[in-house]
Amino acid sequence: MTASVEVINPGDVRTRTEIRAAFGGSPQGGICPSDDMHSVNLYSDPDVGEQAGYYDGWLAEEDELGPVFEYTGAGKSGDQTFDGVAGSGNRAVLRHAEQDRVLRVFTRVGKVPGSDTKTHRYLGMFTLDGMQPYVWRRVHGEDGEERSVLVFRLRPEGAVQHAAQDVIPAAEETTAEFVPFQAVTAAMFQSDPATSGALPLPKQRVRKGDTGRKAAPNAETSGTFVVPEAFGTKLSIRAATAATVAVRHEAELTQAYKAHLETAGHQTGAFQIKVKGLTSTLRTDLYDATDHVLYEAKGSNSREDVRMALGQILDYSRYVKSPEHEGEPKRVILLPSAPTPDMYTLLDRYDVEVVYRSHDGRFVGSLVP
Incomplete structure (x- = not known):
């Protein structure tokens, strides 16, 4: 008899172990593809992103097609890439549609009380923007060095949680x-x-x-x-x-x-x-x-x-x-x-x-x- 897997809906907070049971993917990393679950799970950590010079989140400005969620690609130092082992996660995001996988976004919210186990809030399913799937952006990394990062532009696919705390901070100056x-x-x-x-x-x-x-x-x-x-x-x-x-x-x-x-x-x-x-x-x-x-x-x-x-x-x-x-x-x-x-x-x-x-x-x- 197969054990039933708990359904996870947008807004639900779960550990990565619970997320893997429902949507597959690896126990570590920010971009976690799963062939079995036809999913590419994207984990965002606001604290890590800010230290690395970028923010993941909703743009406050919507266009004629609706809201956009920006998600920064994999690679913590140097220029990010689509090539080789270092670019495998980014390729998984880029090719998710042709590989019949959806993008699922999670953002870290804290830890399980009394432990170091991180918890993540599920935002929902997304797909790459068909007109502008990603852009390159220059950022200052943790070491102060400039580097180029991939910023994927994600569009909601179905019901998603669009919370105020997930909106990218506005620029303080021009x-x-x-x-x-x-x-x-x-x-x-x-x-x-x-x-x-x-x-x-x-x-x-x-x-x-x-x-x-x-x-x-x-x-x-x-x-x-x-x-x-x-x-x-x-x-x-x-x-x-x-x-x-x-x-x-x-x-x-x-x-x-x-x-x-x-x-x-x-x-x-x-x-x-x-x-x-x-x-x-x-x-x-x-x-x-x-x-x-x-x-x-x-x-x-x-x-x-x-x-x-x-x-x-x-x-x-x-x-x-x-x-x-x-x-x-x-x-x-x-x-x-x-x-x-x-x-x-x-x-x-x-x-x-x-x-x-x-x-x-x-x-x-x-x-x-």
Whole structure:
């Protein structure tokens, strides 16, 4: 006769032994996959995270898809990774959908009275955000050294506990940290190349400096000056949507243009921005440190994307400062093809330039090196 296993619901507090009986996983570690239970159990310890320079928890700011829970990947020192033994837990989170496993989140709350046995509160089941499964972030570790960590963006799947004590603390001040050039993986998209010719191209307007170049995707940012870099692992996304395709186009476009800038001898990276009073971390797409140019990339040249890019770049550029350059950076929207003439008129009003990729793959725009 098989002993019955106690049901654990969101909000329940249990020991890891009790959790393992219900959901499997290992007795130690922060990311604990279980094949038998089709689960990847994620354990968060607020005290450990704060000492290591990060917070796990709910963002206070929800988007159009609802709430997001940020969970920092495995690896206590140095840059985190998806590779090798050190990256096995992070790979388990990234591939949970294709391996038919759900993500279950637990946060440490204390100890069993009279013992050293830790207790954990169950928050519920989650899945990776399909549009932006994770970001890279620069943090200061326990030893004071800067490092890059993976921050997974989790969406609730069913009933979850959304308690006030699990919300990430708001930033106490506004910062846009600049750090030395450092390779930081930025991929969050499928690795097969996205073509730039899938969208109809409007009649292109030739502007000053209309000499093209070659092309490419997206830098993960940190309030720090970081370096975008492609990550070659395929990501399983449950539904292929038009938005997902546009995001992949944006990533490929940004990576191509980043490669062009570096071929021209420019130093590239991104900015990670924290705004006082907010829990979320803003990130730019691409920054040319040599010429002090901030780029916002979009996967299409549609009116909606251009207007969104305009708002984003006007917002982000307020915070981007460089000791080598005076004032705010030059602002450029990076597109897969030329926008319509009236969009140029709009962008001219706000002193925002355009760089786009021509039919032959060259980059066109007055600021293209």
